[in-house]
Amino acid sequence: MATMKSLIGLVNKIQRACTVLGDHGGQGMSLWEALPSVAVVGGQSSGKSSVLESIVGRDFLPRGSGIVTRRPLVLQLHKTESGAEYAEFLHAPKKRFTDFAAVRKEISDETDRITGKTKQISNIPIHLSIYSPNVVNLTLIDLPGLTKVAVEGQSDSIVEDIENMVRSYVEKPNCIILAITPANQDIATSDAIKLAREVDPSGERTFGVLTKLDLMDKGTNATEVLEGRAYRLQHPWVGIVNRSQADINKNVDMIVARRKEREYFETSPDYGHLASRMGSEYLAKLLSQHLELVIRQRIPSIVAMINKTIDELNAELDRIGRPVAADGGAQLYMILELCRAFDRVFKEHLDGGRPGGDRIYGVFDHQLPAALKKLPFDRHLSFKNVQKVVTEADGYQPHLIAPEQGYRRLIDGSITYFKGPAEASVDAVHFVLKELVRKSIAETEELKRFSTLQNDIATAANEALERFREEGRKTVIRLVEMESSYLTVDFFRKLHAEPERKPEKNANPPGPNNDLYHDHSLRRIGSNVSAYIAMVSDTLKNTIPKAVVYCQVREAKRSLLANFYAQIGRREKERLSAMLDEDPQVMERRTQITKRLELYKSARDEIDAVAWK
Ligand SMILES: Nc1nc2c(ncn2[C@@H]2O[C@H](COP(=O)(O)OP(=O)(O)OP(=O)(O)O)[C@@H](O)[C@H]2O)c(=O)[nH]1
Numbered sequence: 170m171a172t173m174k175s176l177i178g179l180v181n182k183i184q185r186a187c188t189v190l191g192d193h194g195g196q197g198m199s200l201w202e203a204l205p206s207v208a209v210v211g212g213q214s215s216g217k218s219s220v221l222e223s224i225v226g227r228d229f230l231p232r233g234s235g236i237v238t239r240r241p242l243v244l245q246l247h248k249t250e251s252g253a254e255y256a257e258f259l260h261a262p263k264k265r266f267t268d269f270a271a272v273r274k275e276i277s278d279e280t281d282r283i284t285g286k287t288k289q290i291s292n293i294p295i296h297l298s299i300y301s302p303n304v305v306n307l308t309l310i311d312l313p314g315l316t317k318v319a320v321e322g323q324s325d326s327i328v329e330d331i332e333n334m335v336r337s338y339v340e341k342p343n344c345i346i347l348a349i350t351p352a353n354q355d356i357a358t359s360d361a362i363k364l365a366r367e368v369d370p371s372g373e374r375t376f377g378v379l380t381k382l383d384l385m386d387k388g389t390n391a392t393e394v395l396e397g398r399a400y401r402l403q404h405p406w407v408g409i410v411n412r413s414q415a416d417i418n419k420n421v422d423m424i425v426a427r428r429k430e431r432e433y434f435e436t437s438p439d440y441g442h443l444a445s446r447m448g449s450e451y452l453a454k455l456l457s458q459h460l461e462l463v464i465r466q467r468i469p470s471i472v473a474m475i476n477k478t479i480d481e482l483n484a485e486l487d488r489i490g491r492p493v494a495a496d497g498g499a500q501l502y503m504i505l506e507l508c509r510a511f512d513r514v515f516k517e518h519l520d521g522g523r524p525g526g527d528r529i530y531g532v533f534d535h536q537l538p539a540a541l542k543k544l545p546f547d548r549h550l551s552f553k554n555v556q557k558v559v560t561e562a563d564g565y566q567p568h569l570i571a572p573e574q575g576y577r578r579l580i581d582g583s584i585t586y587f588k589g590p591a592e593a594s595v596d597a598v599h600f601v602l603k604e605l606v607r608k609s610i611a612e613t614e615e616l617k618r619f620s621t622l623q624n625d626i627a628t629a630a631n632e633a634l635e636r637f638r639e640e641g642r643k644t645v646i647r648l649v650e651m652e653s654s655y656l657t658v659d660f661f662r663k664l665h666a667e668p669e670r671k672p673e674k675n676a677n678p679p680g681p682n683n684d685l686y687h688d689h690s691l692r693r694i695g696s697n698v699s700a701y702i703a704m705v706s707d708t709l710k711n712t713i714p715k716a717v718v719y720c721q722v723r724e725a726k727r728s729l730l731a732n733f734y735a736q737i738g739r740r741e742k743e744r745l746s747a748m749l750d751e752d753p754q755v756m757e758r759r760t761q762i763t764k765r766l767e768l769y770k771s772a773r774d775e776i777d778a779v780a781w782k
Contacts, residue, residue, distance in 0.1 A: 178247070179775050180204050180308060180464055204471065205463040206243075206308050207456055208338045211349030212360040213314035216380030219411035220349060221311055223430070223449035226303035226423045229256065229269040230311070231277045240280050241294040241338065242311040246304040254303075259296035272297070288323045292334050303424070307457050309347070312338060315360040332364070340368040343467065345459065351381040352391045352408070356400055372402040376459075378452065379408045382440070383433065390439040395447075404459070407452045408440060468776060475773050482766045489759055490618050493749045497742035500749055504622065504737055507615055508730050511626055515609040516726055523612070525605050529722060532597040533714040540590035541706050546699060549583055552688075555695040558582070572694065577656075579698045584653045584705060591645035591713050598717050599638040602725050606630040621750045629733035634725065641720035648712050652705050660701055 211217045218230040218238075225246060231237050256266040258275060266272045276295060283291045290313055312335045319327045339346050346369060348361035356362060365375040377400065379391055393399040395406045410430045412421055427450060434444040445451070494500055519526040548554065559568075559575030568575070610616060610623050737745070 180206075180460075205343045205345060205460060205467060206310055206338075207345045207347055207460065208310040208312055208335075209347045209349065210312060210335055210339060210361045210364060211314060212351075213316050215314065215349045215351050215354075215361065216409070216411050217311065217314060217349050220347070220378060220380065220409060220449060220452070221309060223409070223411055223423060223427060224304070224307070224309070224453045225299055226301065226427065227254075227269050227299070228417075228423065229272040229276075229299075231273050231280075232417075238280075238311055238313045239284050239288065239290045241292065241313075241334070242276065243294045243296045244309045244311060245296070245298045246307045246309070247298060247300045248304050249300045249302050252302050254301040256300070257298045259298075288327075290327065290330055290334060292337065304453070307453065307460065309456075310338060315364065336364065336368065339364060342374075343463070344374065345456070345463065346375045347378055347456070348375055349378045349380060351384075352379045352394075353381050353384045353386070356394055362400065372404075375402050376404050376452075376456065377402050377406040379406060380411055382408050383410045383413070392439055392443075395440065395443055404455075405446060407455065408434070408443070408447045409449055409452065410434075411449075472773065472776055475769050475776070479766065479769050479773070482762050482769070486759065486762055486766070489755055489762075490615070492756075492759060492763075493746075493751065497745055500742070500745040501737065501740075504745060504748060505734070507613075507619065507622060508626060508733070510615045511609055511613045512730060514613050515605060515630075515729065518605045518609060519722065519726055525601070525608060528601045529598055529718075532594055532601070533717075536597055537590055537594050537713060538710055540593055541587070541710060544586045544590070544706075546583055546586070546702055549586070550579065550695045550699050550702075552691060552695060555579060555691050555698075559691060559694060575694065576698065579694070580656065580701060581653050583698065583702045584649060587649045587652070587706070587709055588646060591649055591709065592642055594713050594717055595638055595641040595645055595721070598641070598721050599634060602634050602637075602721065603631060606634070606729075618751050618755050619749055620752070622748045625748055626730070626733070629736075630729050633729050633732060634721070637721040637724045640724070641717050644716040644720050645713050648709065648716055652709070656701070657704070660704065661697075664697055 209217050209221060218232070221244065222228055222230060225244070230242075254267070256269065256272045257264070258266075258279065260279060261275070266275065276297070279295050283293055294310070313331045315332060315335060316328055319325055324330075338344055346361075346365045348359070348365040350356060350359035350361055362377065365372075369375050377394075379394055382391055385391065391408060395408050397406060410433045412423075412426045416426065427448075430448050431444075431450070434440050434447040437444070440447060494503060514523070517523045519529075521527070555575075558578050559572045562572060562574035562578050606627060610627055616623055616626070737748075
């Protein structure tokens with residue numbers, strides 16, 4: 170089982186770490202609040218400082234008129250076996266104080282450092298560790314004395330401010346309250362007891378301390394209180410006799426004062442029967458034992474709280490992303506991983522895992538056929554135009570059997586129209602792909618914190634898409650031109666095989682110019698060409714999508730970032746770091762979380778170590 174020393178030592182360590190992180194009482198749930206502590210509470214001049222000093226066995230607290238304690242003083246006592254005696258402040262960790270007068274001055278200066286010389290108060294604690302053979306392991310918090318009036322130079326709110334600050338400490342369920350009341354004052358008017366009763370009505374965490382027993386009026390004594398009859402608490406009252414002002418002025422040694430206190434009780438006719446349970450040494454032991462008990466009870470809930478916080482911090486770290494590595498190789502690896510993450514999202518869009526890829530099919534299924542349908546073949550193959558083209562193609566010698574040249578010109582002229590819809594399909598798919606790149610970057614969680622890399626990826630991907638578009642355009646134009654370069658012979662042979670319908674003889678007898686015959690033949694040319702073009706249109710409706718997918722979609726899936734990978738592989742470390750630039754706020758937040766995480770983890774390790782000893 171854990172020893173008392175290691176348990177309290179553990180709490181001391183955790184409390185100090187909390188302060189380094191700016192985590193002290195009075196600001197929401199914190200590790201600090203889960204830890205037990207002892208707070209010294211009392212009215213001004215009730216003897217708080219004297220009690221603390223006699224527990225420590227040293228003079229080290231600032232003295233003066235008015236409110237001297239203006240910041241909480243977290244006093245951690247460590248018993249040394251070696252006999253060494255010194256003090257250390259958390260705000261000046263390298264400096265060992267062996268002169269306790271210098272400790273007093275440092276407390277005073279450090280108080281002013283935060284509050285200024287304005288006599289205002291602050292709830293940021295000063296941490297002081299005292300190592301001595303004359304102490305027990307204990308953490309005490311000295312708080313400003315409760316007062317009823319403000320003094321010169323203090324704001325009117327100070328009375329209330331002090332009470333609020335003291336309350337913020339003592340209202341925590343883990344705070345053990347050392348309520349100091351001078352014996353020469355009516356217990357019913359004690360500020361300390363009043364506040365303690367308010368925050369701890371059952372009295373289970375309040376220790377009543379009665380000071381100045383030696384100053385009571387002759388003929389009166391405090392046995393009513395000390396025996397627990399006047400005001401009942403769960404724990405026994407402890408009576409104390411501190412050094413008087415005259416003793417302090419004469420520099421009476423603390424160890425001597427302790428001896429005198431012991432003698433006082435042992436020889437007192439009033440308190441002799443209570444002597445073994447009185448005095449500052451007894452108080453220190455009592456507190457230390459109680460603290461150990463409380464810590465032991467609290468360990469499971471502290472561990473649970475630590476584990477919960479560690480989980481939360483880890484989750485937040487995952488959300489904002491782990492820190493960027495410093496060496497070039499690791500950075501390159503990270504960039505590639507991020508690119509791959511983007512690439513995965515992009516492919517999911519194309520393959521149907523995410524929306525957007527279907528818009529490409531929309532181009533093939535709807536846009537392209539609609540555009541083909543709208544081509545102005547009616548106009549191009551109108552009677553008049555057929556007549557014009559055929560006549561022009563014939564030249565001075567009209568064709569004898571079939572107008573081969575006329576056919577070719579009409580067909581070539583028609584096929585050229587297909588270039589428009591072919592290129593429009595390439596462009597439409599290009600814009601869909603571009604939009605998917607934009608969406609995929611936005612949807613890649615891992616990339617969120619790297620805006621520079623986001624831009625780099627967008628630029629590289631768009632450049633690649635531009636190249637694919639060029640390739641796609643060339644290919645579809647080629648498909649169209651191929652239709653012109655060699656016509657489907659079968660189509661015309663079949664036409665030839667069909668019997669030619671002659672115009673009705675009776676209705677229009679053939680004249681010398683045979684106009685009717687000529688008209689009929691031109692109409693037939695028009696309708697033949699039109700049928701041929703419809704066939705070409707059907708072919709292109711199928712082959713253009715194939716070309717577009719082959720050149721653009723397939724390439725985007727295969728090698729959208731191929732060039733980018735080749736480029737960054739050659740890049741200097743500086744440029745890689747620049748690509749992984751982050752928002753400074755994110756970096757700051759991560760540092761904070763990491764620090765907290767370390768604190769909580771080391772706290773957990775330490776608890777494990779003592780709890781299983
Ligand atoms: N005779 C005698 N004097 C005491 C005793 N306790 C405190 N005093 C004197 O009472 C005065 C005030 O004591 P402090 O210990 O400074 O009281 P405090 O509560 O810390 O006062 P503030 O820090 O000003 O709030 C000092 O002059 C002490 O010497 C005691 O038990 N007996």
